[in-house]
Amino acid sequence: MPLIQAIPPVRGRVGRPRRRPDSLYADRGYDHDKYRRKVWKKGIKPLIARRGTAHGSGLGVHRYVVERTIGLLHWFRRLRIRWEIRDDIHEAFMTLAAAIIYWRRLVR
Numbered sequence: 001m002p003l004i005q006a007i008p009p010v011r012g013r014v015g016r017p018r019r020r021p022d023s024l025y026a027d028r029g030y031d032h033d034k035y036r037r038k039v040w041k042k043g044i045k046p047l048i049a050r051r052g053t054a055h056g057s058g059l060g061v062h063r064y065v066v067e068r069t070i071g072l073l074h075w076f077r078r079l080r081i082r083w084e085i086r087d088d089i090h091e092a093f094m095t096l097a098a099a100i101i102y103w104r105r106l107v108r
Contacts, residue, residue: 001038023047027063072101 007020023045026035031051039046074080076097084090 004039004042004044020044025063073097075101 004020004024020043024039024047026046026048028049028051030048036046036048073094076093078093079090079097082090084093
């Protein structure tokens, strides 16, 4: 819930900015009615995969984007294992890695 409360305003159409997203995707680790109720109380539709059901909930399409991004960042050995103690240095390396990945994609 602290992560949901920390969501910044969602940019989009002209007018008053939305304070929350329309829906929330989560994997089976969050499959509990307690979490579903809390997310509904915030006005967000929870799309949480159920435990004990076959794969095919449709969340894999969205999850693939996250897994692919993490895989691309793991190309950089310094990010694979976190050696930096300070957060600002680690964040700077993450930003640099993201810039290099985007540049490589644009050059192609």
